[in-house]
Amino acid sequence: MDGSPSPASQSPWMPFESRRRARDEKREAVLRMAVQLFLEQGYHRTTLNDVAERLNITKPALYNYFSGKDEILYECWAIxxxxxxxxxxxxxxxxxxxxxxxxxxxxxxxxxxxxxxxxxxxxxxxxxxxxxxxxxxxxxxxxxxxxxxxxxxxxxxxxxxxxxxxxxxxxxxxxxxxxxxxxxxxxxxxxxxxxxxxxxxxxxxGIAAKTTRKKAEKPPVKAKKMRGGTR
Amino acid sequence: MDGSPSPASQSPWMPFESRRRARDEKREAVLRMAVQLFLEQGYHRTTLNDVAERLNITKPALYNYFSGKDEILYECWAIxxxxxxxxxxxxxxxxxxxxxxxxxxxxxxxxxxxxxxxxxxxxxxxxxxxxxxxxxxxxxxxxxxxxxxxxxxxxxxxxxxxxxxxxxxxxxxxxxxxxxxxxxxxxxxxxxxxxxxxxxxxxxxGIAAKTTRKKAEKPPVKAKKMRGGTR
DNA sequence: CCCGTATATTACCCGCGGGTAATAAATAGT
DNA sequence: ACTATTTATTACCCGCGGGTAATATACGGG
CATH class of the missing domain: 1.10.357.10 (Tetracycline Repressor, domain 2)
Structure with a gap:
């Protein structure tokens, strides 16, 4: 069901229908797209229209989740x-x-x-x-x-x-x-x-007291636990 | 300013040169102020008015020396x-x-x-x-x-x-x-x-083959071995 | 079914700031 | 002194983009 039929876009807003996603997921989707665009184009060259458009929504919709562009930037940083x-x-x-x-x-x-x-x-x-x-x-x-x-x-x-x-x-x-x-x-x-x-x-x-050429002791870097929750 | 070393009568090109020099000096002054402001406030938050104002001129005057804001940025980088x-x-x-x-x-x-x-x-x-x-x-x-x-x-x-x-x-x-x-x-x-x-x-x-304190070959780097305390 | 809430859209505002005339003031060359 | 060129100013344009108002559509609960 939630398997999006067309993986062309990761957006939960498939043009018209399934818009009943949890609010937090949408927020996150916004942030994922925003951080990607901010990195790719730079913050100032990325408009909120850019972000919204790539999510198949319109700019004012973003204001349901964020108070403004700078807050989006901050949230990206915070993650x-x-x-x-x-x-x-x-x-x-x-x-x-x-x-x-x-x-x-x-x-x-x-x-x-x-x-x-x-x-x-x-x-x-x-x-x-x-x-x-x-x-x-x-x-x-x-x-x-x-x-x-x-x-x-x-x-x-x-x-x-x-x-x-x-x-x-x-x-x-x-x-x-x-x-x-x-x-x-x-x-x-x-x-x-x-x-x-x-x-x-x-x-x-350069700063280790002993010679650092040890190959052991590190291979299993510990169970790298994945935190399920994204935020 | 530049005390002319010899009267202009001797060298007809002197006035021209001095004028060009004055121009270059102004160009440089613009760049010095621009790079300072760009670093301090960021490129996008720095307006050409800011730059001009701090030089006691007005924005359009800058266009006598540069084709636009991005060229100023480029010239700063180029230096x-x-x-x-x-x-x-x-x-x-x-x-x-x-x-x-x-x-x-x-x-x-x-x-x-x-x-x-x-x-x-x-x-x-x-x-x-x-x-x-x-x-x-x-x-x-x-x-x-x-x-x-x-x-x-x-x-x-x-x-x-x-x-x-x-x-x-x-x-x-x-x-x-x-x-x-x-x-x-x-x-x-x-x-x-x-x-x-x-x-x-x-x-x-970390990558030097031998201990770093060697003065072999040339001592381009002064033998400032004083490690540890540093200051 | 109706209403309240959440979510989205369309249409708009408006201020900032880069860039451009049109023009005035300074400077050099004759 | 007159003229041409360079350099500066005042006044303006205008497009971009963040942000808002009014409104439409969906959803969930009584």
């Missing part, structure tokens, strides 16, 4: 941020050396960066948001930065990481990871997991 | 690119191992990234440009990317760099460097040169 937060929480829940935590963060963050919502964390201009939302974003960014730095400091303290400037190292690592959001596209030959693992090794190779 | 090109040419002219060249590039590129025009290389959206200019930009970006990769490959070939995936390593390094353009601001306690040197060491620490 990506949520995934990073999940990652941070998982790490905080687990144990391990500073280096181990840092690597977990790199792997998780890198994988997020290969998704549309993840890209929105670094490709969107936060100055397009309202003052209120912008502050939330800035706070979140500081949180991520602090995580990187504190894991590095932790690693230095526990001996798993060589003494180094935590701030600069964090910038270097975060920069490499954020850049993924600019060059990665799903079609490539390197799958996200491979990229993430390679980066986890490479980016810590 | 930054020129500096990178200078850096690339210097490296190409000199010698050294692949690793040495890579480090030179890191130092040079990092320093460019701390300038306004350098930031424009990574903070501006090329999709705001005309098709023609966008193609030039893409070409230049590929050129830089090729430089990173080829130095790495060269380093692997001559033994100065450990075997690794040149493409991924280049992305990682370029990402760290490009990120500088997002976080650096002149007021900080770390001067650009220090950042550049630190990055040159850190970013190659």
């Amino acid at each position: 990506g941020q949520e995934r990073v937060d999940d990652c941070l929480n998982e790490i905080a829940a687990g144990g391990g050396s500073g280096l181990a935590k840092l690597r977990k963060l790199i792997v998780g963050y890198a994988e997020v960066m290969t998704t549309d919502y993840g890209k929105s964390l670094v490709r969107f201009d936060m100055r397009d948001l309202t003052e209120h939302n912008r502050r939330i974003v800035q706070l979140a960014k500081r949180k991520i930065d602090r995580a990187f730095r504190s894991y590095i400091r932790e690693g230095i303290a526990d001996g798993s990481i060589k003494p180094c400037d935590a701030k600069l190292s964090a910038f270097a690592i975060a920069g490499s990871l954020n850049w993924i959001g600019h060059w990665f596209q799903p079609g490539g030959k390197l799958p996200p997991e491979t990229i993430a693992e390679e980066f986890a090794i490479h980016l810590t190779e | 930054g690119q020129e500096r990178v090109d200078d850096c690339l040419n210097e490296i190409a002219a000199g010698g050294g191992s692949g690793l040495a060249k890579l480090r030179k590039l890191i130092v040079g590129y990092a320093e460019v990234m701390t300038t306004d025009y350098g930031k424009s290389l990574v903070r501006f959206d090329m999709r705001d440009l005309t098709e023609h200019n966008r193609r030039i930009v893409q070409l230049a970006k590929r050129k830089i990317d090729r430089a990173f990769r080829s130095y790495i490959r060269e380093g692997i070939a001559d033994g100065s760099i450990k075997p690794c995936d040149a493409k991924l390593s280049a992305f990682a390094i370029a990402g760290s460097l490009n990120w500088i353009g997002h976080w650096f601001q002149p007021g900080g306690k770390l001067p650009p040169e220090t950042i550049a040197e630190e990055f040159a060491i850190h970013l190659t620490e």
Whole structure:
């Protein structure tokens, strides 16, 4: 039934009939289309008409779900941020050396960066948001930065990481990871997991206390649990 | 202003030259103000009125020097690119191992990234440009990317760099460097040169064949080994 | 069946900002 | 001083696109 007859469009609004989808699903559909277009064309070059049209609806319909364009932008960002937060929480829940935590963060963050919502964390201009939302974003960014730095400091303290400037190292690592959001596209030959693992090794190779050439201990990166709910 | 070194009577071309020079200076003043505002407020939120106003002129006056807003954006980018090109040419002219060249590039590129025009290389959206200019930009970006990769490959070939995936390593390094353009601001306690040197060491620490503290061949990078404490 | 609510549409507003005359003021060349 | 050219100003156009009002259609409950 809900199997759309024509997969040409992922939109729940098939021209006329089945419009009885749950509200949240429609909201999500809007966000998925929006983030895709924002990334593809840029926020300012993407009109709400563009978004609506590709969903087989009209612009004002969007206002049933969002208060304005900037809120859509914010929600896209928020979904990506949520995934990073999940990652941070998982790490905080687990144990391990500073280096181990840092690597977990790199792997998780890198994988997020290969998704549309993840890209929105670094490709969107936060100055397009309202003052209120912008502050939330800035706070979140500081949180991520602090995580990187504190894991590095932790690693230095526990001996798993060589003494180094935590701030600069964090910038270097975060920069490499954020850049993924600019060059990665799903079609490539390197799958996200491979990229993430390679980066986890490479980016810590310079600061790890011991030689990093260990192949074991990592293959099963833990059950990567898929959260069913999208949001 | 420009004290004419000799009376105009001696050189009939002098007036012409001086006028052209004055024109170029004004053009540059426009670009300096534009790049500053574009970085500060973002391209789309910066109006030509903003630019003109801060220069004590009016919007249409800008059209004496530029054909439109997008051309101003392009010229800002071009200045930054020129500096990178200078850096690339210097490296190409000199010698050294692949690793040495890579480090030179890191130092040079990092320093460019701390300038306004350098930031424009990574903070501006090329999709705001005309098709023609966008193609030039893409070409230049590929050129830089090729430089990173080829130095790495060269380093692997001559033994100065450990075997690794040149493409991924280049992305990682370029990402760290490009990120500088997002976080650096002149007021900080770390001067650009220090950042550049630190990055040159850190970013190659993982892939350098031997311990990084070697002064073999040429010492293009000052032996600033001071690791650990940093400051 | 009727009504309330949620959802969608059509038609419109309007402000922002890039770009363009038409024209005035400055500067060089003779 | 007169003229041509460059450079600047004032005043305007107009299209794009975010946002709104009025309205139509569907759905669910009594």
